Amino acid sequence: MDLRSLKYFLTVAETGGFTAAAEQLHIAQPAISMSIRKLEQQLDLPLFDRQGKQVRLTDEGEVLLRHARTIVQAVSDAERDMRELHTLEGGEVRVGIPSMLGSYYFPPILMAFRHRYPGIRLEVVEAGTRKLQQMIHSGEIDMGVIVTDDPPDDLETHRFLGAQMVAILPADHALAEADSISYDAFFAEELVLFKEGYFHREVIDQISQKAGVTPRIGFETNLIPLxxxxxxxxxxxxTLLEMVVADDPALVAVPFAPTVWLDLSLAWRKGHRLSRANQTFADLVLEQAGNGNR
Incomplete structure (x- = not known):
């Protein structure tokens, strides 16, 4: 059975005649009659009782009618869904973002995307960059934000942000007015850090290893407000990205000496073709970066 024959069969059954079906479908009546005849020959079953211009379904035709309606509707739904994906009226984007960027960099981008494409479902997963890499590999998310100091070979990466990690001090701290803070001075203090697996924590671990010191960690939490x-x-x-405390008068951001810069990229599996919805989201992120949204 082919789809066209089923559509012809369904239309004849619903209109009650070959002539009426031909008028509705805007095709010649003999073409419909021939298609139905071939369908009956293929099934080796009569589908219609023909009585002049009027026809009615046989018992066998009634059985096929139920299936034909389901099949034709399913194909119609599939075609509609594909059109929606093509025109960005539907689809899904699953993106992983570390909490710091998710709270202070991405909200305008996420809202802009949602405003432009309200039919696309947007799922945002919060996790550390190492966890996000694993989720990309496993297919749990379509893309994620990672630090690309040493990007994995099996991920395609597109840099969208260069950001400086800075020491965050209370406004009344002795070093609050300093132009910079040395690593030795930083590690002399009790620290509040993210848990392992987040780029915030990895920066500190890397610096402490180079400095040959063990950080004094007083608190571990991923809750930025805390x-x-x-x-x-x-x-x-x-230590946080400077954007996190830009509007907080109780906190002061002091650059490290030497400075600590991070390259942040949007990544997905290398060789994996992004869906139209995902590609559009990636393009928006890179477009905002190009417009100086940093």
Missing amino acids: IKQIVAHGFGIT
């Missing part, structure tokens, strides 16, 4: 409150009340210092 980290800021702990630092503001003088129970430790931390």
Whole structure:
């Protein structure tokens, strides 16, 4: 059975005649009659009782009618879904973002994407960059934000942000007005840090290893508002992206000496063709970066 024959059969059954079906489908009546005849020959079953211009379904035709409706509707639904994906009226984007960027960099981008393409379902997963790499590999997410100091060979990466990690101190700290802070001075303090697996923590671990010191960690948490409150009340210092404290008068951002810069990229599996919805999201992220949204 082919789809066209089923459509002809369904139309004849619903209109009650070959002539009426031909008019509705805007094709010649003999073409419909021939198609139905071939379908009956293929099935070796009569589908219609023909009585002059009027026809009615046989018992066998009634059985096929149920299936034909289901099949034709399923194909119609599939075609519609494909059109929606092509025109970005539907689809899904699953993106992983570390909490710091998810809270302070991506909200305008996510809202802009949602505004432009309201029919696309947007799923945002929060996790550390190492976990996000694993989720990309396993197919749990379509793309994710990673630090590309040493990008994996099996991921395609596109840099969208260069950001400086800075020491975050309470406004009344002795070093709050300093032009920079040395690694030795930073590690002399009690620290408030993210848990392992986040780029925030990896920066500290890498610096401490180079400096040959063991960080004094007073608090471990991935909750940024809690980290800021702990630092503001003088129970430790931390390091974050400067954007996190830009509007917080209780906290001061002091650059490291030497400075610590990170390259952040949007990544997905190498050789994996992004869906139209995902490619559009990636293009928007890179477009915003090109417009100076940093």
